Amino acid sequence: MDNQLITYFQDNVAPDKSEVRQTWGIFWGQLKIFMTYRTWVVTDTFNTIVSIAIYYFLSLQVQPSQIAASGYGTSYLAFSLIGIAFANYLWFCINRISHSMQSEIREGTFETIASSPIRMRSYLFGQAARGFLVGLYYMVGALAVGVYGFNAPLHFEPAALLTSSLVLVFMVLSHLGLGIFIAGIVLVYKQADPVTFMVSLFMEFFAGALFPLQLLSKYPPLAIASELMPYTYALDALRKSLIQGATLASQDILFDLAVLVVYAVILLPLGLWSFNVGYDRIRTEGTTSSY
Amino acid sequence: MNDHSIETIGITKEYPGKEKPLVAVNHTNLLIRSGELFGLLGPNGAGKTTLIKMLCTLILPTEGTAKVGGYDIVKEAAKVRETIGWLHGETGGRALYWRLSARDNLRFYAYIQNVPSDVARKRIEALLEFFDLKREADSLVKDYSTGMKVRVMLARTLLPNPPILLLDEPTVGLDAQTAIETRKLILTLNRELHKTILLTSHNLYEVEKLCERVAIINTGKIVALGTMDQLAHLIHEAKTVEVRLEGTDGEAATQIIQQLDLVRRVVVSERSGDGWIIRAEVSDLDSAIPRIANALAGGNFRIRGISEIRPHLEEIFVKITERNNHG
Numbered sequence: 001m002d003n004q005l006i007t008y009f010q011d012n013v014a015p016d017k018s019e020v021r022q023t024w025g026i027f028w029g030q031l032k033i034f035m036t037y038r039t040w041v042v043t044d045t046f047n048t049i050v051s052i053a054i055y056y057f058l059s060l061q062v063q064p065s066q067i068a069a070s071g072y073g074t075s076y077l078a079f080s081l082i083g084i085a086f087a088n089y090l091w092f093c094i095n096r097i098s099h100s101m102q103s104e105i106r107e108g109t110f111e112t113i114a115s116s117p118i119r120m121r122s123y124l125f126g127q128a129a130r131g132f133l134v135g136l137y138y139m140v141g142a143l144a145v146g147v148y149g150f151n152a153p154l155h156f157e158p159a160a161l162l163t164s165s166l167v168l169v170f171m172v173l174s175h176l177g178l179g180i181f182i183a184g185i186v187l188v189y190k191q192a193d194p195v196t197f198m199v200s201l202f203m204e205f206f207a208g209a210l211f212p213l214q215l216l217s218k219y220p221p222l223a224i225a226s227e228l229m230p231y232t233y234a235l236d237a238l239r240k241s242l243i244q245g246a247t248l249a250s251q252d253i254l255f256d257l258a259v260l261v262v263y264a265v266i267l268l269p270l271g272l273w274s275f276n277v278g279y280d281r282i283r284t285e286g287t288t289s290s291y
Numbered sequence: 292m293n294d295h296s297i298e299t300i301g302i303t304k305e306y307p308g309k310e311k312p313l314v315a316v317n318h319t320n321l322l323i324r325s326g327e328l329f330g331l332l333g334p335n336g337a338g339k340t341t342l343i344k345m346l347c348t349l350i351l352p353t354e355g356t357a358k359v360g361g362y363d364i365v366k367e368a369a370k371v372r373e374t375i376g377w378l379h380g381e382t383g384g385r386a387l388y389w390r391l392s393a394r395d396n397l398r399f400y401a402y403i404q405n406v407p408s409d410v411a412r413k414r415i416e417a418l419l420e421f422f423d424l425k426r427e428a429d430s431l432v433k434d435y436s437t438g439m440k441v442r443v444m445l446a447r448t449l450l451p452n453p454p455i456l457l458l459d460e461p462t463v464g465l466d467a468q469t470a471i472e473t474r475k476l477i478l479t480l481n482r483e484l485h486k487t488i489l490l491t492s493h494n495l496y497e498v499e500k501l502c503e504r505v506a507i508i509n510t511g512k513i514v515a516l517g518t519m520d521q522l523a524h525l526i527h528e529a530k531t532v533e534v535r536l537e538g539t540d541g542e543a544a545t546q547i548i549q550q551l552d553l554v555r556r557v558v559v560s561e562r563s564g565d566g567w568i569i570r571a572e573v574s575d576l577d578s579a580i581p582r583i584a585n586a587l588a589g590g591n592f593r594i595r596g597i598s599e600i601r602p603h604l605e606e607i608f609v610k611i612t613e614r615n616n617h618g
Binding site for chain 1: 304306307315341347348349350351369372375377379382385386387388389390398399400401403404407408413414421431447449451452483484
């Protein structure tokens, strides 16, 4: 060991245990890795544009009066654009945690993380933060293509944007616990794609991503399930702000936000707890590197 | 930190099996002194990796526990993780982020290992330099050779400057020159920076060269533990003395040696170049060397050298594991 090297290892440096720094480290590393998949980013951008085009042509077949009855304006394109763009965004954020977990286990990096002093919640929040940022790129892209490419009538005034941004944050927080729970499933069972697919399908269906929820009123069990979905409230607030221009002064928006806060307060600790149960289980089974 | 950096107390790990549980580590007690360079050997499936992963807090023991740096691996896992640096060389670099560069892998690791940024920057540059990675430091790790990946893993293990290093096959996949440099580094880390090092390797020469004490684990149990001399004694009740003579007439010398009462048997007596070699098992080494020397001097034989023959670790390892496997 040369003298220069040894001098750097003689000091007793106090560790920097900041959880914000740990979370930033995970976010930074994961984002850098993501940016190396250039082809994937280009393909996904293309897919987003194509899907908006599909909803545009679908909107030509839907009568404006059917949408007007739901209270979200008269454009099916605006209605479905918000439903799908935000559902995709949400799912991108949530899915990222379990997908990254799966790839960390497969590539052997999870053991490096697990044997380091990082707190697991910093690791999970860092993974989620990367999902939020990358997901934002696709969501803003989808909305821009819808508005500027296909003339979807959306309100982009500052008050509406501020309201929808706040709803977006609480929408993510209310679902984060679910994403962490699914990551716990990946830890134990090494695979969670069927579960995530089922959850995303249910979420889009019961929250009415593509159709007005009034259609479910004929089927009471489905209507109740719809009311239990936090995404239902997020979507309602987002449509009201971006289609009708509603702001935080609206009672409806405040009610939706309150429901999302309640879901966040309940689901986030539950998600972290279940993840820790899964983590202890793989340490008991000795399967931290199995996939 | 107390006198022992690593202490296992009846540590046991059982995995569920089809008919009966598979015992990977079986009530193992091990004490590794602070600042010691300790070797752990064992055939494949002996329980080495399970034991190390328990010490890294990656696997929970079924029974017993261990203390690493004075912290309990179950109750104080977070503290243990701050104390150790773990290298799993056998993964051949699998445990790195292949889509990050060496520099970014180290930066990432500095974040999760709580190394302050200004310190990390200096250490990363010094480590890249030392491990000869500077030229390729900004290329993605996926394009590196296995040896380069192992060097990045070594750099990553050292980056947080932990007092205890668990080095599982640190030189696997390295070219000869880098392996030699790495062995020197391990010695320096131990001797100059007083790191406690637990080393496992299939390269028995490496363990023999580096480690003060060695434990041999087989079917989950420590079957032998001690210094090289102590382990050699376990397989050889009698010690071996080698005599090198000038001239090619060694048969008469062999007869003289054979007649000495502390010589059990002559195991080798053969010509070697322009001289002769005789090897004899003796019951008391301290008396045997001067008495053989005197006897041969009395017969006017010219002695080139006379010394004890120590068995290599490889021989010790094979004999002990064979003896253990056959009950």
